[in-house]
Amino acid sequence: MEVALEAGVSQSAVSRAFTPGASVSEDTRKKILKAAKALGYRPNAIARSLITSKSRIVAVVVAYFNNQFYPDLLGELSSRLHAQGYQILLFTGFLDKDSDDLLSQILQYQVDGIILLSTSLSSEFSAECASLGVPVVLVNRTTAQDDVSSVTSDNFRGGELVANFLLAGKHKTFAYIAGTPNSSTNRDREAGFLRRLRSQGIKDVSKARGNYTWEGAAQAARQLLTNRKRPDAIFCANDHMALSVMDVARFEFGLKIPRDLSVVGYDDAGAARWRSFDLTTMEQPVKEMASAAAQIMLSQIKRELTTPVHTIVPSALIIRSSARVPDNWESRREKSPEDRRRREPAQN
Amino acid sequence: MEVALEAGVSQSAVSRAFTPGASVSEDTRKKILKAAKALGYRPNAIARSLITSKSRIVAVVVAYFNNQFYPDLLGELSSRLHAQGYQILLFTGFLDKDSDDLLSQILQYQVDGIILLSTSLSSEFSAECASLGVPVVLVNRTTAQDDVSSVTSDNFRGGELVANFLLAGKHKTFAYIAGTPNSSTNRDREAGFLRRLRSQGIKDVSKARGNYTWEGAAQAARQLLTNRKRPDAIFCANDHMALSVMDVARFEFGLKIPRDLSVVGYDDAGAARWRSFDLTTMEQPVKEMASAAAQIMLSQIKRELTTPVHTIVPSALIIRSSARVPDNWESRREKSPEDRRRREPAQN
DNA sequence: CTGAAAGCGCTTACAG
DNA sequence: CTGAAAGCGCTTACAG
Numbered sequence: 001m002e003v004a005l006e007a008g009v010s011q012s013a014v015s016r017a018f019t020p021g022a023s024v025s026e027d028t029r030k031k032i033l034k035a036a037k038a039l040g041y042r043p044n045a046i047a048r049s050l051i052t053s054k055s056r057i058v059a060v061v062v063a064y065f066n067n068q069f070y071p072d073l074l075g076e077l078s079s080r081l082h083a084q085g086y087q088i089l090l091f092t093g094f095l096d097k098d099s100d101d102l103l104s105q106i107l108q109y110q111v112d113g114i115i116l117l118s119t120s121l122s123s124e125f126s127a128e129c130a131s132l133g134v135p136v137v138l139v140n141r142t143t144a145q146d147d148v149s150s151v152t153s154d155n156f157r158g159g160e161l162v163a164n165f166l167l168a169g170k171h172k173t174f175a176y177i178a179g180t181p182n183s184s185t186n187r188d189r190e191a192g193f194l195r196r197l198r199s200q201g202i203k204d205v206s207k208a209r210g211n212y213t214w215e216g217a218a219q220a221a222r223q224l225l226t227n228r229k230r231p232d233a234i235f236c237a238n239d240h241m242a243l244s245v246m247d248v249a250r251f252e253f254g255l256k257i258p259r260d261l262s263v264v265g266y267d268d269a270g271a272a273r274w275r276s277f278d279l280t281t282m283e284q285p286v287k288e289m290a291s292a293a294a295q296i297m298l299s300q301i302k303r304e305l306t307t308p309v310h311t312i313v314p315s316a317l318i319i320r321s322s323a324r325v326p327d328n329w330e331s332r333r334e335k336s337p338e339d340r341r342r343r344e345p346a347q348n
Numbered sequence: 349m350e351v352a353l354e355a356g357v358s359q360s361a362v363s364r365a366f367t368p369g370a371s372v373s374e375d376t377r378k379k380i381l382k383a384a385k386a387l388g389y390r391p392n393a394i395a396r397s398l399i400t401s402k403s404r405i406v407a408v409v410v411a412y413f414n415n416q417f418y419p420d421l422l423g424e425l426s427s428r429l430h431a432q433g434y435q436i437l438l439f440t441g442f443l444d445k446d447s448d449d450l451l452s453q454i455l456q457y458q459v460d461g462i463i464l465l466s467t468s469l470s471s472e473f474s475a476e477c478a479s480l481g482v483p484v485v486l487v488n489r490t491t492a493q494d495d496v497s498s499v500t501s502d503n504f505r506g507g508e509l510v511a512n513f514l515l516a517g518k519h520k521t522f523a524y525i526a527g528t529p530n531s532s533t534n535r536d537r538e539a540g541f542l543r544r545l546r547s548q549g550i551k552d553v554s555k556a557r558g559n560y561t562w563e564g565a566a567q568a569a570r571q572l573l574t575n576r577k578r579p580d581a582i583f584c585a586n587d588h589m590a591l592s593v594m595d596v597a598r599f600e601f602g603l604k605i606p607r608d609l610s611v612v613g614y615d616d617a618g619a620a621r622w623r624s625f626d627l628t629t630m631e632q633p634v635k636e637m638a639s640a641a642a643q644i645m646l647s648q649i650k651r652e653l654t655t656p657v658h659t660i661v662p663s664a665l666i667i668r669s670s671a672r673v674p675d676n677w678e679s680r681r682e683k684s685p686e687d688r689r690r691r692e693p694a695q696n
Numbered sequence: 697c698t699g700a701a702a703g704c705g706c707t708t709a710c711a712g
Numbered sequence: 713c714t715g716a717a718a719g720c721g722c723t724t725a726c727a728g
């Protein structure tokens with residue numbers, strides 16, 4: 001190591017000069033830092049990883065980017081992880097596909113942990129990660145076995161809240177546009193929605209599959225809106241699809257929203273907040289979810305936490321103008337400028 | 349190395365079994381692979397990096413994610429880099445900030461290259477990367493010194509094309525909403541736009557700054573639209589701002605687009621294509637730009653390319669309905685279903 | 697506080 | 713085709 005020579009000290013001293021909290025005198029540290037600057041030296045994080053067997057790298061797998069919810073989540077996650085001195089190794093393009101071959105690649109890089117955004121993994125793989133001691137956190141998904149940590153909102157309750165709201169709005173004909181059928185979020189949202197409707201005696205809910213995509217949702221909407229019994233309320237498994245449905249309803253069917261059709265989404269992401277859409281939707285609080293995921297990941301890396309935890313972040317129905325607002329609901333709303341953002345707490 | 353013992357071979361043999369193209373007999377390779385599977389062995393990419401001094405990691409720095417152009421670009425870049433066996437170390441949150449302290453962090457991880465999306469870097473830093481032999485590619489930005497490779501569209505020409513189109517549409521009062529003033533793209537788009545207008549005797553173009561943000565553009569729009577001389581054409585330095593302007597114009601000022609106001613953007617990204625906006629805009633072809641950036645990066649890593657190259661990808665004006673279409677323009681348009689997507693080539 | 701030495705898990709000439 | 717040996721750039725007990 002040239003820097004050691006230049007500064008006239010040992011390699012150990014150089015190492016300690018760059019390790020916060022290591023025992024070096026101010027004198028030698030100064031000398032070393034000066035030599036390092038002169039030589040353009042920077043510690044090699046790769047070599048450090050090899051010896052410490054800690055890479056300070058977390059792999060983040062993102063399903064896809066079209067839905068603004070994911071870039072937002074990734075951005076929040078990134079700033080939190082970086083703040084703790086962790087780097088992100090990014091993988092993308094795995095929407096509810098088993099990402100096993102990918103995960104094998106990831107493990108070669110000796111990552112300290114893996115965060116999966118809307119991506120599933122096989123139980124064999126989660127077992128392997130467990131045996132290797134590599135923590136895994138699922139965001140916006142759960143596994144059937146609950147054997148890896150997860151961060152979600154209360155999707156079942158969310159589905160119920162949407163049903164409540166639409167029922168109170170005196171809608172008559174309900175439809176659901178599904179995401180990918182094997183995703184836990186889709187399953188839970190649908191189950192909550194349908195259960196509440198059924199409990200009110202409504203069994204006949206039409207359904208179409210949009211697979212969380214723009215075009216898929218557009219097709220689904222076309223199909224539902226040409227039904228002999230056209231729905232007057234459509235609940236979409238995410239915002240991205242809900243926006244697509246609004247586009248189709250307005251521009252292809254000439255419908256007025258919410259007069260002719262109410263549309264409700266899930267996420268409160270991106271364009272849902274824009275005036276052109278002003279979507280009524282179940283929020284998924286990005287900051288809280290990212291923060292919970294980062295925190296779980298870090299405490300698992302530090303072995304402060306060794307069993308899987310399942311965090312359900314509280315969320316609320318954000319009432320805007322894409323769905324008819326029940327009369328009695330109005331009276332509960334405040335008259336502040338924040339009016340449009342009024343929340344209906346999920347905890348009630 | 350346990351696998352070597354298990355398979356009864358040397359460490360070298362194991363290494364060769366996992367190196368494509370290395371000289372091992374089928375027999376020993378089989379034996380090794382079997383032993384590896386039994387032990388759950390995977391080569392350690394970190395150790396490999398250390399000895400080969402190639403990490404097969406490319407750092408990607410993304411300015412921000414609100415503008416759908418960036419997630420799209422990142423996704424394309426990711427799939428191309430992964431296809432070539434490279435991993436991505438992600439950094440985000442650096443919109444036209446000097447990212448120097450960050451870059452110092454990046455270099456500790458011995459990345460094989462750095463791709464910057466809409467992020468600037470100091471000339472000292474680019475010099476340092478050059479001396480270290482770490483290739484840098486700028487996407488959607490150029491540097492004043494042209495000392496690092498870049499991939500952009502022809503922003504100056506784009507600005508001119510927009511001016512042409514708006515002039516042909518017989519607009520009278522023009523405005524420009526700027527991005528961050530120090531970004532090369534903003535500078536070039538504005539310069540092209542203004543030059544063409546000036547050449548037609550129009551010197552009085554009002555201007556406001558949106559800094560590429562939603563709220564910034566909304567404020568800029570409010571200011572411009574309350575001017576005593578309200579513009580009938582606004583050119584925005586990107587789509588994200590243009591969408592915000594449309595929201596403000598329609599919902600706060602009750603304007604009809606394009607009857608009362610024409611809005612033109614830049615990127616052809618995300619919601620610009622949705623029917624609710626149907627934005628006329630200069631495209632920036634994401635796939636082509638990502639592909640060019642990946643290609644330059646790879647050939648620089650392989651030292652096939654050692655001087656900076658500046659790729660300008662061809663792009664076109666995408667004519668939709670957010671800006672008044674000149675009469676004579678109509679006659680040139682095809683009657684196909686692709687009509688709405690008709691391009692006006694930049695090369696003419 | 698400081699240094700010499702061992703070792704992290706690989707790859708790669710060099711011999712055979 | 714195969715193995716023994718050296719070495720990549722660090723960290724970390726262990727002595728002093």
